[in-house]
Amino acid sequence: MNFFDTVIPYLLSGISVGGQYALIAIGYTMVYGILRLINFAHGDVFMVSGLVMIYLAASTPLYVAIPVTIIVTVALGFTIERVAYKPLRTAPRMSLMISAIGVSYLIQNLALYITGGLNKNYPEIPWISDKISIFGTTTTRVTLITPFLTLALVLILVWLINHTKIGMAMRAVSKDFETSQLMGIKINNVISATFVIGSFLASIGSILYFTNYPGLVPTSGSMPGLKAFVAAVFGGIGSIPGAVIGAFIIGICESLIKGLDTILVSQGIIADPVGFATFSDAFTFVLLIIILVFKPTGLFGEKQTDKV
Amino acid sequence: MRKALELKNVTMQFGGVVAVDNLSMEVNEGEIVALIGPNGAGKTTAFNVITGVYEPTNGEIDFFEKTIVRNHPQGKMKKMYKGECAEYYVNQPVLAPTPDKITLRGMARTFQNIRLWKTQTVFNNVLIAMHGHSTANVFSAIFRGNANEEAAQRLKVEKILDTVGLLDVKDELATSLPYGKQRRLEIARALATDPEMLLLDEPAAGMNPQETLELTEFIGSIRRDLKKTILLIEHHMDLVMDISDRIYVLDFGKLIANGTPEEIQKNQGVIDAYLGVAED
Amino acid sequence: MKKTKQNYTALIAVLIFMSVIFVLDQLIKPTDSLGMLLTVLQKGSVYALAAVSMNLLNGFTGLFSLGHAGFMLIGAYTYAIFTIPSVERDNVYQYFDAAIRFSFPETFSQALGPFGTVLGVAVAVILAGLIATLFAYLIGLPVLKLKSDYLAIATLGFAEIIRAIFQWEKLGPITNGSNLLKSFVRTSTMQLTIGSVTLSFSTFVPVLIAVICITIIVLLVNSTYGRAFKAVRDDEVAAEAMGINLAHTKQLSFCISSFFAGIAGAMMAMVLSIAQASNFKVSMTYEILLMVVLGGIGSITGSVIGALLFIFASEWWLRGLDSGTFLGINAPNVFRNGFRLVVFSVIIMIVVLFFSKGIMGDRELPDLIRSWKKNGGPFRKKNRENLHNVLDSAQDESEDHSGRRAKS
Numbered sequence: 002m003n004f005f006d007t008v009i010p011y012l013l014s015g016i017s018v019g020g021q022y023a024l025i026a027i028g029y030t031m032v033y034g035i036l037r038l039i040n041f042a043h044g045d046v047f048m049v050s051g052l053v054m055i056y057l058a059a060s061t062p063l064y065v066a067i068p069v070t071i072i073v074t075v076a077l078g079f080t081i082e083r084v085a086y087k088p089l090r091t092a093p094r095m096s097l098m099i100s101a102i103g104v105s106y107l108i109q110n111l112a113l114y115i116t117g118g119l120n121k122n123y124p125e126i127p128w129i130s131d132k133i134s135i136f137g138t139t140t141t142r143v144t145l146i147t148p149f150l151t152l153a154l155v156l157i158l159v160w161l162i163n164h165t166k167i168g169m170a171m172r173a174v175s176k177d178f179e180t181s182q183l184m185g186i187k188i189n190n191v192i193s194a195t196f197v198i199g200s201f202l203a204s205i206g207s208i209l210y211f212t213n214y215p216g217l218v219p220t221s222g223s224m225p226g227l228k229a230f231v232a233a234v235f236g237g238i239g240s241i242p243g244a245v246i247g248a249f250i251i252g253i254c255e256s257l258i259k260g261l262d263t264i265l266v267s268q269g270i271i272a273d274p275v276g277f278a279t280f281s282d283a284f285t286f287v288l289l290i291i292i293l294v295f296k297p298t299g300l301f302g303e304k305q306t307d308k309v
Numbered sequence: 310m311r312k313a314l315e316l317k318n319v320t321m322q323f324g325g326v327v328a329v330d331n332l333s334m335e336v337n338e339g340e341i342v343a344l345i346g347p348n349g350a351g352k353t354t355a356f357n358v359i360t361g362v363y364e365p366t367n368g369e370i371d372f373f374e375k376t377i378v379r380n381h382p383q384g385k386m387k388k389m390y391k392g393e394c395a396e397y398y399v400n401q402p403v404l405a406p407t408p409d410k411i412t413l414r415g416m417a418r419t420f421q422n423i424r425l426w427k428t429q430t431v432f433n434n435v436l437i438a439m440h441g442h443s444t445a446n447v448f449s450a451i452f453r454g455n456a457n458e459e460a461a462q463r464l465k466v467e468k469i470l471d472t473v474g475l476l477d478v479k480d481e482l483a484t485s486l487p488y489g490k491q492r493r494l495e496i497a498r499a500l501a502t503d504p505e506m507l508l509l510d511e512p513a514a515g516m517n518p519q520e521t522l523e524l525t526e527f528i529g530s531i532r533r534d535l536k537k538t539i540l541l542i543e544h545h546m547d548l549v550m551d552i553s554d555r556i557y558v559l560d561f562g563k564l565i566a567n568g569t570p571e572e573i574q575k576n577q578g579v580i581d582a583y584l585g586v587a588e589d
Numbered sequence: 590m591k592k593t594k595q596n597y598t599a600l601i602a603v604l605i606f607m608s609v610i611f612v613l614d615q616l617i618k619p620t621d622s623l624g625m626l627l628t629v630l631q632k633g634s635v636y637a638l639a640a641v642s643m644n645l646l647n648g649f650t651g652l653f654s655l656g657h658a659g660f661m662l663i664g665a666y667t668y669a670i671f672t673i674p675s676v677e678r679d680n681v682y683q684y685f686d687a688a689i690r691f692s693f694p695e696t697f698s699q700a701l702g703p704f705g706t707v708l709g710v711a712v713a714v715i716l717a718g719l720i721a722t723l724f725a726y727l728i729g730l731p732v733l734k735l736k737s738d739y740l741a742i743a744t745l746g747f748a749e750i751i752r753a754i755f756q757w758e759k760l761g762p763i764t765n766g767s768n769l770l771k772s773f774v775r776t777s778t779m780q781l782t783i784g785s786v787t788l789s790f791s792t793f794v795p796v797l798i799a800v801i802c803i804t805i806i807v808l809l810v811n812s813t814y815g816r817a818f819k820a821v822r823d824d825e826v827a828a829e830a831m832g833i834n835l836a837h838t839k840q841l842s843f844c845i846s847s848f849f850a851g852i853a854g855a856m857m858a859m860v861l862s863i864a865q866a867s868n869f870k871v872s873m874t875y876e877i878l879l880m881v882v883l884g885g886i887g888s889i890t891g892s893v894i895g896a897l898l899f900i901f902a903s904e905w906w907l908r909g910l911d912s913g914t915f916l917g918i919n920a921p922n923v924f925r926n927g928f929r930l931v932v933f934s935v936i937i938m939i940v941v942l943f944f945s946k947g948i949m950g951d952r953e954l955p956d957l958i959r960s961w962k963k964n965g966g967p968f969r970k971k972n973r974e975n976l977h978n979v980l981d982s983a984q985d986e987s988e989d990h991s992g993r994r995a996k997s
Binding site: 092096099102103105110111227283294 | 879927
């Protein structure tokens with residue numbers, strides 16, 4: 002088999018996964034930009050969105066289930082911020098991070114209780130789950146749609162941030178929290194808007210992501226969540242284009258590593274599989290550590306200096 | 310008389326901003342020297358360069374006639390460098406010790422915005438500053454093999470606290486002290502590192518005239534009784550003129566004058582720097 | 590002297606405590622209704638040590654690290670690999686040709702009898718700590734320069750990398766790949782038969798290890814190095830200006846914390862009778878962190894209380910929430926599998942949101958008792974600077990995660 006044919010399927014799924022990570026990563030990077038908080042619960046919001054979809058699709062048609070899922074997810078993101086982060090506005094950053102970890106723990110346990118720990122099957126969404134053939138390989142339509150949908154959403158978001166009042170407020174708050182407050186920006190509204198946008202995108206990402214997977218368990222959200230955060234760090238935390246590019250890089254790398262054994266064997270470079278697939282998750286963190294050590298501000302991050 | 314500290318052509322450039330520009334100065338052993346200048350003149354930056362917090366872009370710093378810091382513009386800075394004398398140090402090895410190394414060689418500082426260890430008592434604040442000189446390794450420290458050394462350190466802490474007049478509050482939390490006493494505690498803590506030279510960054514900031522007067526007396530006594538060399542940054546001119554042997558004046562990172570307090574008081578350049586020059 | 594008297598009081602208290610544990614070990618059979626007490630004591634001591642060792646790093650040195658599960662994994666595997674008896678080895682490594690065929694307890698017992706077994710276990714436990722330390726040292730070199738949340742995410746990443754390495758099929762001859770390790774020396778078989786009397790040590794051993802390790806950590810925290818840790822936590826810049834080597838001090842704290850995390854991992858293998866990499870996920874680190882928060886960041890007794898409460902509540906007292914009846918209320922539809930953890934996480938969130946100082950704040954039990962004596966009761970609050978504010982300002986001032994020195 003020629004090299005191209007072996008690599009293409011992995012590359013395609015990598016781009017698709019990358020797009021899904023990008024949608025989650027934006028939530029991380031925006032929240033970090035404003036609150037300086039790694040919102041550990043974001044991955045679980047993503048998982049809950051999948052779970053809600055599963056339950057809704059079982060009893061309602063898809064054209065109801067999908068919008069309601071998105072609304073519920075957005076409401077969840079909003080509520081989490083109001084309940085778990087808002088009271089800690091003046092508290093140390095460490096408390097905020099611990100609160101995020103606590104929320105993540107709570108959501109996972111709640112999901113465990115509701116599902117009884119069983120693997121839930123994600124509903125099949127007609128048209129986007131259809132099999133199609135491209136470059137001689139078979140894949141689902143969602144794989145192709147994801148990157149374009151992601152890019153479209155990102156462009157809209159960037160436009161919103163650059164051209165609307167709330168977008169301007171967001172930029173101001175992420176530059177200087179306290180001064181913005183003094184200038185009369187309603188901090189709480191801006192923060193809520195950030196969570197709403199983040200959850201909305203995570204919800205879209207969730208539909209695209211879980212369609213490609215057979216099932217969902219309560220911990221399904223934590224790994225994609227962490228990877229998306231790594232993507233945000235990789236691109237330079239606080240930068241939306243950075244997060245998107247980081248997510249695509251990580252998605253593609255991860256997918257290629259999953260297929261590295263097959264690719265290398267088919268090319269005759271190695272005789273037996275080495276088991277690279279074990280490292281598909283770990284590799285993300287290798288990338289993270291490399292970027293943190295050599296360019297701690299990420300690809301597009303701004304440099305800050307501290308004052309003595 | 311030995312030179313305690315000598316700065317040669319020190320330049321500190323952040324990106325395109327030159328915070329300290331080709332500064333050369335010296336402090337002799339046993340002297341009290343003041344570094345003054347309007348806000349933003351680069352005084353604290355100079356302090357940070359001397360104590361190793363920042364690595365200078367160019368220049369050399371000698372401490373008791375041994376070079377402790379040396380650098381020349383490297384990498385991106387080669388093109389961006391706006392200062393002078395870069396060629397002097399190009400072929401000499403770069404020296405960039407961390408602040409703790411410099412402190413252990415005998416130079417201790419205080420901070421403009423008080424930086425005490427907030428959860429610790431007055432006593433512990435001074436005791437911790439002796440950690441750098443303690444010889445115990447971690448195992449002997451855990452199993453109290455260093456009991457004698459620690460007892461000696463504790464005795465010394467009491468002595469230092471007695472000297473600065475804080476012995477009666479030794480078990481209080483550092484942050485519960487009034488402002489003036491916190492500044493004294495910072496000096497006590499610096500003394501605990503066994504320095505040859507003290508660098509005081511605005512020791513009288515936020516003090517009332519009475520406290521300033523006491524501080525002036527106290528700084529004098531550190532030189533007199535403890536035989537320390539002192540370099541200080543200060544805005545209280547009474548204090549500066551009172552105790553300094555010599556004064557260096559910085560403006561926009563550049564040295565604009567130096568001399569005895571009398572000379573500086575009469576210097577037109579200094580007056581202009583502080584009051585501004587009328588345009589006509 | 591006052592100090593010596595205190596030390597004796599502490600020593601006597603520990604001796605009495607250990608005797609009680611020893612007696613409990615003999616009186617209660619694992620199958621009794623009170624057998625749960627032994628199980629939670631065993632697990633509790635594992636988590637108590639894990640929480641205290643995490644607190645040493647997060648609470649006392651101010652380094653927010655989330656790599657604990659990774660170091661515990663290393664400890665668990667090291668201990669397990671070096672204590673599997675040779676007759677069991679091929680049975681455990683079903684799919685691989687075991688590379689390490691050496692067991693400390695076995696080798697030592699051949700030479701020294703029962704004492705050799707004890708020595709062998711001790712050596713394996715210490716080795717577990719040392720290997721974890723070695724990894725920590727190597728990981729610490731790049732990551733300890735990072736600040737606050739970047740350090741957290743990098744250590745978390747390393748824990749995941751470690752987990753992947755241990756599950757890698759190519760290392761199967763050593764780690765058994767993704768299969769579990771079993772049949773090594775575990776607490777349930779720690780018994781000694783003298784004549785007709787059989788003495789059980791299944792609870793005594795883990796509790797003893799935890800007590801010894803925590804004592805060492807207490808001694809460390811109160812030593813000159815412990816004070817240096819606190820100085821780094823309270824104000825890094827000041828600490829460095831006062832002659833404390835930052836890199837060295839952080840590395841030391843990271844290594845010591847990981848050493849004890851490794852030992853806690855070994856204890857976990859011992860108590861659970863199995864070691865499997867997939868158990869040491871990020872969620873384990875989160876749980877330990879929540880124990881530390883529950884007890885109070887910066888308090889060792891707090892961490893012990895937090896861990897014990899966590900384990901006692903989640904494994905024992907709230908068990909009824911999972912099985913239909915709780916406090917006499919019978920509601921099988923609500924009280925079903927998983928409800929216990931939901932209630933428990935809600936409690937944790939309440940603590941995080943409304944009692945962020947935890948149970949002990951940054952105080953220790955002896956301090957508390959002393960202040961009760963002085964103030965005539967436990968309910969007079971003494972006005973103290975709250976550690977959390979300090980952690981806050983320390984973190985906010987160190988916004989720049991990219992390292993300390995302004996390079997030019």
